[in-house]
Amino acid sequence: MERRSFLRGAAAAPLMPMGAQVGERPAIKITDIKWFLVGTGGRNPNQPGGRNWVIVKVETDQGIHGIGEAYSCGPDEATAKVIEDFKSWLVGQDPRNIEYLWALMYNFTRFPGGSVVNAALSGIEHALWDISGKAAGLPVYMLIGGKLREKIRVYQSAGGEAPAQVADNAKALVEKYGYTAVKMSPHMRDSNRLPYNQVTRMAGKRVQAVREALGPDVDIGVDIHAKFFEVNRAIRMAKEIEPFNPMWLEEPIRPENTDAMTKLAEHVNIPLASGECNYTKYEFREILAAQCLDIIQPDICVCGGLLEMKKIAAMAEAHYAVVAPHNPMGPIATVVNVHFAASTPNFKILEYHPDDRSPRKDVLKEPLMVKDGYIPVPNKPGLGIELDEAAIRKFPPRPWRRGFEFREDGSVAFI
Numbered sequence: 203m204e205r206r207s208f209l210r211g212a213a214a215a216p217l218m219p220m221g222a223q224v225g226e227r228p229a230i231k232i233t234d235i236k237w238f239l240v241g242t243g244g245r246n247p248n249q250p251g252g253r254n255w256v257i258v259k260v261e262t263d264q265g266i267h268g269i270g271e272a273y274s275c276g277p278d279e280a281t282a283k284v285i286e287d288f289k290s291w292l293v294g295q296d297p298r299n300i301e302y303l304w305a306l307m308y309n310f311t312r313f314p315g316g317s318v319v320n321a322a323l324s325g326i327e328h329a330l331w332d333i334s335g336k337a338a339g340l341p342v343y344m345l346i347g348g349k350l351r352e353k354i355r356v357y358q359s360a361g362g363e364a365p366a367q368v369a370d371n372a373k374a375l376v377e378k379y380g381y382t383a384v385k386m387s388p389h390m391r392d393s394n395r396l397p398y399n400q401v402t403r404m405a406g407k408r409v410q411a412v413r414e415a416l417g418p419d420v421d422i423g424v425d426i427h428a429k430f431f432e433v434n435r436a437i438r439m440a441k442e443i444e445p446f447n448p449m450w451l452e453e454p455i456r457p458e459n460t461d462a463m464t465k466l467a468e469h470v471n472i473p474l475a476s477g478e479c480n481y482t483k484y485e486f487r488e489i490l491a492a493q494c495l496d497i498i499q500p501d502i503c504v505c506g507g508l509l510e511m512k513k514i515a516a517m518a519e520a521h522y523a524v525v526a527p528h529n530p531m532g533p534i535a536t537v538v539n540v541h542f543a544a545s546t547p548n549f550k551i552l553e554y555h556p557d558d559r560s561p562r563k564d565v566l567k568e569p570l571m572v573k574d575g576y577i578p579v580p581n582k583p584g585l586g587i588e589l590d591e592a593a594i595r596k597f598p599p600r601p602w603r604r605g606f607e608f609r610e611d612g613s614v615a616f617i
């Protein structure tokens with residue numbers, strides 16, 4: 203064979219499908235993978251856009267389909283392109299061979315993926331679980347260990363500028379949804395431009411106001427949002443808010459330097475939480491081995507998917523750490539997280555946005571709703587949800603960026 207025709211043949215050869223038949227059950231083959239970008243920033247094209255939800259739909263030849271959600275990293279059309287790229291490897295495969303298909307996507311990408319590749323992989327993986335559950339006639343959590351709790355504890359973040367405003371907002375959320383925990387930022391607006399003494403002082407006043415409004419027993423998470431890279435800044439802020447007994451101090455410093463987080467942990471008396479910017483078991487291995495975090499916060503839409511998050515959680519369990527998943531995305535992400543939480547012993551609490559407003563209430567025919575601070579575990583096959591494709595077309599995607607922040611001297615800050 204001539205070299206040129208050999209190479210052409212290699213390029214055209216389809217990936218061999220893993221064995222498809224399962225016992226007496228018929229084979230299932232993936233026939234198509236679709237994506238939808240759903241805009242959440244309103245319909246006025248002259249206004250800045252909110253982030254987009256990246257929804258994945260995997261179709262099969264047996265009339266079963268699955269849905270999932272990829273993380274919105276910013277350049278969301280790039281994530282959609284990666285989903286299309288992975289589709290060419292997955293069509294013809296049995297969607298239930300999830301470890302095999304994960305390895306196809308992860309190993310054949312060759313370079314460890316960043317946020318865009320891991321988001322695409324994660325969204326597809328959710329849909330594979332949805333199909334597997336529907337094919338088996340079981341909720342997804344029954345395929346990954348079964349149910350070990352009846353309801354999932356959730357929290358919501360409270361915003362506001364003045365301390366009294368944050369306190370009022372937090373109290374209103376607790377009264378409306380029955381939360382047993384809320385989260386807040388210690389920062390005022392433009393904190394990157396303010397003197398650090400003022401930032402620290404106001405952080406204390408903000409957390410104090412929320413603690414006094416909620417009483418001694420509602421948990422309060424405090425999220426620095428990785429705005430610092432100096433350990434001493436985080437230590438000073440921790441000392442300021444420690445008297446108000448926070449549930450955790452989240453992303454107290456940037457996520458790149460585990461040694462710095464270990465140093466911080468030696469000086470702080472608040473449980474430390476982080477992990478939304480980390481991907482896969484490989485990155486969490488280093489974090490957990492350092493024993494610098496009490497709570498890890500992987501995001502199921504970007505860490506590698508549901509099974510990858512189960513593996514990360516198992517590693518955390520062996521290190522006596524708990525998991526509080528990062529979950530700022532759409533209603534599908536919440537549902538996948540609920541299946542994770544239902545089946546994971548060291549789950550702590552889930553970040554949540556109520557699905558009672560547009561477009562959150564429109565994407566799924568029956569979104570999961572919080573009741574007295576908890577989401578009841580669903581019992582339908584698969585993920586147990588149905589996408590409303592007609593509704594999501596009403597929310598076209600828009601370009602989105604998180605924002606831009608500068609320090610007083612004009613240098614670029616972290617956001």
Ligand SMILES: [Mg+2]
Nearest residue numbers: 425427452478
């Ligand atoms: Mg966070």
